[in-house]
Amino acid sequence: MQSPKTLLEGREAAMSSRYNHREVEPKWRAKWDAAGIDRALTPDAAKGKKKAYILEMFPYPSGRIHVGHSRNYAMGDVIARFRRANGYNVLHPMGWDAFGLPAENAAMERGIHPKGWTYDNIAAMREQLKLLGLAIDWSRELATCDVAYYKHQQALFLAFWRKDLVYRKKQKVNWDPVDNIVLANEQVVDGKGWRSGAPVETRELEQWMFRVTAYADDLLQAIGGLERWPDKVRLMQSNWIGKSQGAKIWWPLSKTPDELPKTADASGRSHARDPIEVSTTRPDTLFGASFLALAPDHPLTKTIAQFRPDVAAFIADCARLGTSEADIEKAEKTGVDLGVRVKHPFDESWELPVYAANFVLSSYGSGAIFGSPAGDQRDLDFANKYKLPFKPVVLPPGEDAATYAVTDEAFTDDGVIYNSGFLDGLSTRDAIVRAIDELVKLGAGEATTQWRLRDWGVSRQRYWGCPIPAIHCAKCGVVPVPEKDLPVALPDDVTFDRDHPGNPLDRHPTWKHTTCPQCNSEATRETDTLDTFVDSSWYFARFTDPNNEAQPFDKALASYWLPVDQYVGGVEHAVLHLLYARFFTRAMRDCGYLDLPSGEPFKSLFTQGMVVHEVLRLAVPVGNAGSGETVVSLPDGASIRLPVGVLYEAHNTHQLASIPSGRTILRFDSDAGAAGTIVDLSYLEPAEVDRAKADNPGGVIFSCPIEKMSKSKKNVVDLDAFVTDFGADVARWFVLSDSPPERDVEWTASGVKGAWGFVQRVWTLVDTHANAAAGMDFGGGLPEGADQGEPLALLQLAHRAVDSVTSDIEHFRFNVAVARCYELVNAIAKLKGDDAGAHYARQQALTILTQLISPFMPHLAEECWEHLGYAGFVATARWPVADPALAARNTVTLPIQVNGKKRAEIGAPAGAPEAAVRELALQHAAVKAFLEGVTVRKVIVVPDRIVNIVAN
């Protein structure tokens, strides 16, 4: 007798062929794991195979994985699985970029230790990530906050130091005078510390630097060889390095304030006597000079500030802008006359004023410029503001020298020089050369190569980072920690709270006290830690030998695997992370760690778009709330009325500009009647909408469709819940299907539904076929009936799909590959009939489909593979190759144009001779009608593409 339970199970099995991801997905993950198919082979074991190192930028363990993260990994995984199926020895590892600010923020806000917080997050995220079924070699997992990792980083630091790639230098930092900490640029909001609200000061600290500029030329030149990088990234890197030819010009003083000290300062410079050095890339515009401008922290500015309170106040004002270049350059151009006058290098009688100006960067060139207003917008704005006279010296093409004038808009392009004495009539390019010749002859300047690239400041005054292995000794100075004393491990017993501001390492009672390795006297440890970009500048090398205790990695292993064959990550890393990694790889090579002549870590790069999701915001007017409508008053006195409880679409998030108090200025689309009022705004989760409507009768709920998923915006779709509801394959398929990979994709319920429907459809087709064809043998080749009609058409389509999907994956056109799979599924579903030919065609097409989808939806594909009667994993099965005879097209449809407009179509054999196609086209009835009464001038035949008849 059957128990009720068995009965129930039996009935379910009989009536439901629905694909059950909750059983299927964990089952296959366990099988892959047990078989160890995701482990990379050692170079010896992989003899005869080519290697493929596939890497996605590793994540920061911020808490939980959401579906937005999954796109990056899904893309890398498609490539990794595709390479494996094509016979490569694949290395596809995963790790954690685990040092960083958020851990310290969590510590301050919630009293959790950064280490515990970080490792808890890693544990949670690892489990989530595993749900995705990524073909990752988990035996190589690493976290940059592991001592086992950063002790090697300290060794690398020491090696770089020996190679003179490390030095110390004074650098400006944002200083919060209340919390007594250095602020990151993102922690400076409107010139104030984000937590304390205190106006930011700038301080100069002695900082550790990496000499990136030692490789400037090579980093620039080698960009030309990065053929498999996106052009935009290569261009951004080139511009960032910014090599330019220019000049240094020494401007002799003609007048200085009496208070200026006559003696030399620490650098041996006499401000009262020595000329001012200025850097320029445009010496051709020297005759258009109007003023000199010095950085606020130029030594001369600072010296004058000692006796000029207004200058000191100006410097303090500039300090409030912080150190962010974007903030500095966006601010209104202001300056102060320093009371210094200089003589023009080409004309002794020409005297120019010297200003300190907020837009001059001390980090670039000599920290001083000459302003040539007609040719530079910043200089022009500045000259106009301070009513400084100037004249144009570059005549734009097509302009008349007699009438051309510059008032509000500078002309920055090339032209012909005029108003410029001996430079008159020269082109911009020639004038630059001529001006430099003259400067050199006069001893007033010299030609220089200038770089925008600066050395890399790696010091951070923070706890949660890799300690810098250095010791400060009163007698011996700054001394490296001996290699045998590594690691310099972070102490665990630190506290974070408001009452004890500053760097916890610095105020730790014992940690920093040590003895000098050279003279053995009392000394202190360096309390700065390394920028987290250092951690991510060599992790790709560590993955090649992640458990090596003696050294960062084995040279032979790293040299086997590197460079990374495919690197996948966000564009936001286009400049800094990639540049630093390129520097680091060269430095490691030159320190003997690596046998990699190019010094290039990433052979091929793909920058993927983000997953964005709608953001719901509740707007509650601070003022009156009506009953059926909300009246929103505008700053200009007008008002608009909005119905209550309606979901509005703001077209972009910039219409909701945040201001720090937690309130937001809400502006509406211009269609709706323009801009806003101050309201309280809060983010809503979808589940909170009904409640919010009920609780806020005067409120308006807005949907802003495009925001990167983030916890604070409440628009994250958590991965666990999603995988439970729909399965990992649906998530993977969805994030790859709707948008081109380099563009953002919007997460939508309907998109999910589409992906879900596809999974079910594939399974139903396989299941139906497998049941109908049970016991059939498909090993015998093409049976009768499969070589003609619909079965043949299906086979042809399937083989074309193989070619197309293969090429689409290779070129990162995942969304197109997905579309091809849809087409194939549609075609399979369309084929009716249950004769041998139809069964055969279906078996072949479904087999191909299963393989084509396997990099995208590995669990489903594995289940289908088994159901279709194959042994082993589809994951390790050889990638299909199209039969050329089946994939070829033997007829083509050619559009016929008359004067560029399509008038007819003809069918023609592929590769038909031009003359024949031409005749066919000209004889076509519809075409003839259009040719009546006109003369055919020309017939253009593009073989297998188009015919265009030119006639009049």
Added chain:
RNA sequence: GCGAGCGUGGCGAAACUGGUAGACGCAGCGGACUUAAAAUCCGUUCGCCGCAAGGCGGUGCGGGUUCAAGUCCCGCCGCUCGCACCA
């Protein structure tokens, strides 16, 4: 401010080196099956004119090159990313 990128139906998009604009998916509409619903299947969907055949317009906006432009060039508008201490 500077540097870079992107912009195609109601929506996500496709169109590989200039060669039929809108493949494929979503949503919609019409139909089949069903007591009904869901699911599934079939058809249809850029706009305008036309009973139809067909015609005209159309890839952010304005120009240009070409037999032919979504694609190339010039100028604008909008959005996104980066700007060196977020990662």
